[in-house]
Amino acid sequence: MSAVSTTRAAFSSTPSTGVRSETVRSANLAIILRELHFHGPASRSELVARTGLTRSAIGALVGELVKADLVSEQRAASDGSPGRPSPVAAPVVERNVTLAVDVAVDSLAVAAVGLGGVVLHAERVDRPRERVAVDATIDDIVAMVRRVEAALDPGCRIIGIGVGVVGLVNRTDNSVSIAPNLGWHDVAFGARLQHALGSRADVLVSNDADLAALAEVRRGVAAGIRDVLYVWGEVGVGGGLVSRGEPITGAAGFAGEIGHVPVNPDGRPCRCGSVGCWETEVGEGALLERSGRSPEGGRDAVDALLADADAGVPSALDALAVQARWLGIGIAGLINVMNPSMVVLGGLLGRVHPYVSDQVTAEIERRALESSRRGVVVVPSALGGDAPLMGAAELAFERLLADPLGTLRKVSTSR
Amino acid sequence: MSAVSTTRAAFSSTPSTGVRSETVRSANLAIILRELHFHGPASRSELVARTGLTRSAIGALVGELVKADLVSEQRAASDGSPGRPSPVAAPVVERNVTLAVDVAVDSLAVAAVGLGGVVLHAERVDRPRERVAVDATIDDIVAMVRRVEAALDPGCRIIGIGVGVVGLVNRTDNSVSIAPNLGWHDVAFGARLQHALGSRADVLVSNDADLAALAEVRRGVAAGIRDVLYVWGEVGVGGGLVSRGEPITGAAGFAGEIGHVPVNPDGRPCRCGSVGCWETEVGEGALLERSGRSPEGGRDAVDALLADADAGVPSALDALAVQARWLGIGIAGLINVMNPSMVVLGGLLGRVHPYVSDQVTAEIERRALESSRRGVVVVPSALGGDAPLMGAAELAFERLLADPLGTLRKVSTSR
Numbered sequence: 001m002s003a004v005s006t007t008r009a010a011f012s013s014t015p016s017t018g019v020r021s022e023t024v025r026s027a028n029l030a031i032i033l034r035e036l037h038f039h040g041p042a043s044r045s046e047l048v049a050r051t052g053l054t055r056s057a058i059g060a061l062v063g064e065l066v067k068a069d070l071v072s073e074q075r076a077a078s079d080g081s082p083g084r085p086s087p088v089a090a091p092v093v094e095r096n097v098t099l100a101v102d103v104a105v106d107s108l109a110v111a112a113v114g115l116g117g118v119v120l121h122a123e124r125v126d127r128p129r130e131r132v133a134v135d136a137t138i139d140d141i142v143a144m145v146r147r148v149e150a151a152l153d154p155g156c157r158i159i160g161i162g163v164g165v166v167g168l169v170n171r172t173d174n175s176v177s178i179a180p181n182l183g184w185h186d187v188a189f190g191a192r193l194q195h196a197l198g199s200r201a202d203v204l205v206s207n208d209a210d211l212a213a214l215a216e217v218r219r220g221v222a223a224g225i226r227d228v229l230y231v232w233g234e235v236g237v238g239g240g241l242v243s244r245g246e247p248i249t250g251a252a253g254f255a256g257e258i259g260h261v262p263v264n265p266d267g268r269p270c271r272c273g274s275v276g277c278w279e280t281e282v283g284e285g286a287l288l289e290r291s292g293r294s295p296e297g298g299r300d301a302v303d304a305l306l307a308d309a310d311a312g313v314p315s316a317l318d319a320l321a322v323q324a325r326w327l328g329i330g331i332a333g334l335i336n337v338m339n340p341s342m343v344v345l346g347g348l349l350g351r352v353h354p355y356v357s358d359q360v361t362a363e364i365e366r367r368a369l370e371s372s373r374r375g376v377v378v379v380p381s382a383l384g385g386d387a388p389l390m391g392a393a394e395l396a397f398e399r400l401l402a403d404p405l406g407t408l409r410k411v412s413t414s415r
Numbered sequence: 416m417s418a419v420s421t422t423r424a425a426f427s428s429t430p431s432t433g434v435r436s437e438t439v440r441s442a443n444l445a446i447i448l449r450e451l452h453f454h455g456p457a458s459r460s461e462l463v464a465r466t467g468l469t470r471s472a473i474g475a476l477v478g479e480l481v482k483a484d485l486v487s488e489q490r491a492a493s494d495g496s497p498g499r500p501s502p503v504a505a506p507v508v509e510r511n512v513t514l515a516v517d518v519a520v521d522s523l524a525v526a527a528v529g530l531g532g533v534v535l536h537a538e539r540v541d542r543p544r545e546r547v548a549v550d551a552t553i554d555d556i557v558a559m560v561r562r563v564e565a566a567l568d569p570g571c572r573i574i575g576i577g578v579g580v581v582g583l584v585n586r587t588d589n590s591v592s593i594a595p596n597l598g599w600h601d602v603a604f605g606a607r608l609q610h611a612l613g614s615r616a617d618v619l620v621s622n623d624a625d626l627a628a629l630a631e632v633r634r635g636v637a638a639g640i641r642d643v644l645y646v647w648g649e650v651g652v653g654g655g656l657v658s659r660g661e662p663i664t665g666a667a668g669f670a671g672e673i674g675h676v677p678v679n680p681d682g683r684p685c686r687c688g689s690v691g692c693w694e695t696e697v698g699e700g701a702l703l704e705r706s707g708r709s710p711e712g713g714r715d716a717v718d719a720l721l722a723d724a725d726a727g728v729p730s731a732l733d734a735l736a737v738q739a740r741w742l743g744i745g746i747a748g749l750i751n752v753m754n755p756s757m758v759v760l761g762g763l764l765g766r767v768h769p770y771v772s773d774q775v776t777a778e779i780e781r782r783a784l785e786s787s788r789r790g791v792v793v794v795p796s797a798l799g800g801d802a803p804l805m806g807a808a809e810l811a812f813e814r815l816l817a818d819p820l821g822t823l824r825k826v827s828t829s830r
Contacts, residue, residue, distance in 0.1 A: 024439060168786045170786070178784075178786060243670075248663065249658070250642055250753055250755065250787070251754050251755060251791075252754060253754070254754040254786050254787040255642075255752065255754040255787075256752065258751070258752055260783075260784055261676070261749075261751060261752060262678060262745075262747065262782060263677060264680060265744065272784055273781070329680070332689070333677050336672040336673070336675040337654075337656070337671065337672065337749070337752065338663070338670050339664070339665020339666050339668070339671075339672075340665065341666035366688070367675075367677060368689075369675055370593070372583070375666070375667075
């Protein structure tokens with residue numbers, strides 16, 4: 001793999017900034033905090049082994065994190081080996097909290113998640129289609145956040161607020177460019193929510209499928225996998241692309257709109273204005289319609305369809321077979337483009353996975369290049385429908401994990 | 416853009432290695448050498464401004480590179496401003512050389528390229544289809560390399576040997592998995608060429624389209640652009656994907672096979688075994704066939720087709736119009752997936768660009784999401800048919816640019 005990592009180090013011709021010695025300390029603090037956030041409590045010896053830093057460096061760096069109330073240290077029980085047991089460092093969960101928000105079509109969810117990824121409180125409420133306007137959405141989120149905050153440790157600090165929205169989000173200014181299923185267009189959602197919450201913590205907004213991929217790569221079925229194609233399908237189909245462990249965002253954060261790859265030039269019109277987009281063949285509406293149901297039937301209709309499939313009803317099985325074929329065609333193309341080692345199906349597509357898996361695999365074998373598909377596995381999401389919410393929490397932790405002390409200076413006690 | 420770069424720093428949950436102070440010096444040597452390689456000679460003051468390092472650090476680091484014969488320093492002529500003029504550092508071109516090889520279907524090319532990207536010697540020879548077997552290819556390359564080497568400075572060191580092949584290359588072991596147009600399958604090409612050359616310098620092999628993209632991003636029309644979709648089309652269609660200034664390689668280096676995205680379920684059979692792949696609609700064969708020519712006509716037939724188009728011959732214009740429509744459909748889908756800020760057309764597709772540009776743009780406007788295509792430009796390659804060769808040279812420089820002194824220790828005087 002050395003060739004690959006070498007390529008990466010030197011590929012770009014854009015100027016790099018030189019490394020100053022004072023930035024090394026900050027980078028190493030971040031490395032230790034990420035280690036504890038992602039992998040849980042660790043002894044100093046384990047941290048030495050995992051980071052390659054010396055024991056004395058680990059001691060000093062952990063000391064700084066303890067002083068900042070990000071990490072606590074406890075003497076471990078002896079494991080029987082000679083010598084003094086190595087103290088165990090753990091993230092201070094309840095005092096370092098992010099708020100996560102998921103704006104879906106049919107529901108809203110808010111969670112408080114502590115350092116280490118521990119869910120402290122969470123609620124999700126269904127909402128009727130009349131409540132999806134921007135103002136109503138913000139009012140509802142504020143009310144839910146207030147309820148969740150009331151249950152938190154009074155001394156905790158809110159590190160950040162992460163929001164997933166079912167739409168195209170401009171990551172550079174946290175605005176929603178377009179969310180067809182909500183009827184939103186060019187909404188400064190991050191700024192408006194931040195104002196309504198009156199919070200000093202930054203509100204960061206991202207696409208729900210991107211966040212589901214983030215959660216799945218950090219804490220789900222794709223943990224530790226470096227090249228991942230995440231396919232999130234409900235009413236629409238979106239994707240999260242991960243290359244070498246990092247998200248592909250594109251120039252303005254819009255990458256991953258895999259639902260709008262043209263797969264059928266003679267297909268149906270798409271809500272995006274084009275024709276024959278992948279989501280017109282594999283989205284919820286197409287699946288329901290093919291089974292003889294209303295394409296607007298929603299979750300209840302999907303439940304009924306899957307129950308029919310379990311009972312062997314031909315119309316349900318046929319609809320799933322067509323769905324499987326188009327799923328396989330689209331995934332095969334994306335395997336050729338991305339050469340992932342794992343494809344994760346989330347949302348509705350995660351639910352149908354057991355029904356379509358064999359046919360999807362057959363279609364991939366027919367259509368993806370042998371080299372590109374060698375070793376690839378197609379699996380359902382491990383985090384289910386809460387994946388975007390969990391990803392929103394991770395998004396809100398990102399600045400802290402990149403620069404622990406610098407970020408704390410900004411947020412202080414922000415409630 | 417801070418949100419985006421923060422995302423990147425913290426996205427992955429895989430353990431990072433701590434930064435040791437001794438690696439800082441090595442990283443800073445690499446930063447200065449890359450600056451000179453990509454942007455040419457620079458005064459110490461310019462290096463201070465571009466890298467953010469202090470003047471005394473720059474002085475010491477440049478001194479080390481001079482001692483290693485990678486950089487030379489000359490006193491600059493006074494620019495009239497008060498004080499001593501800042502010395503100018505320049506790459507030592509003729510003594511630090513890479514060999515670049517391009518294995519195309521109809522030709523072979525070899526070049527010697529000095530540090531700074533200066534082409535010292537180059538030759539390309541056409542070859543009949545009977546010479547494309549692996550053994551004949553290696554024999555021909557060795558003979559060409561010997562001629563090129565004979566013209567080099569006797570004291571130069573060969574830093575590395577980069578090879579582009581029109582096929583799928585496994586970057587982890589420099590083997591060619593499959594090259595349909597050469598009839599190669601699972602060939603340990605890097606290792607065999609290294610043995611035949613008897614060189615101490617490493618032979619690194621990559622896909623020709625990936626290398627064309629590398630060259631275009633470093634020294635061509637996409638220099639400085641961070642999110643690029645490079646579409647290389649000749650007989651087949653391949654791609655180079657660049658996200659945030661870095662190549663997307665995929666799990667084994669096979670990413671970018673954009674020619675094999677299914678775009679037409681009722682389309683023609685593809686050489687890959689699938690049906691309706693993008694390259695069956697936009698490759699050279701389809702273009703020639705639609706104009707009433709043999710799909711095997713090659714470059715001469717393409718020249719005749721474009722001459723007909725210039726003369727307004729309807730069959731040629733019609734063939735190009737169909738080509739334009741399919742080009743636009745495929746590019747629109749990839750814009751939705753990748754959200755690039757630039758699309759570069761290379762090879763045959765670069766040649767047809769002036770004929771198809773308006774229709775491609777119209778198709779993109781019809782089919783790509785407004786947010787994702789906002790600001791994107793579609794341009795022809797600046798480096799033309801030699802782009803893969805120039806990329807092969809850059810590939811061969813990569814280890815040196817990532818770790819200058821460590822790499823020199825390995826190659827020494829390798830001839």
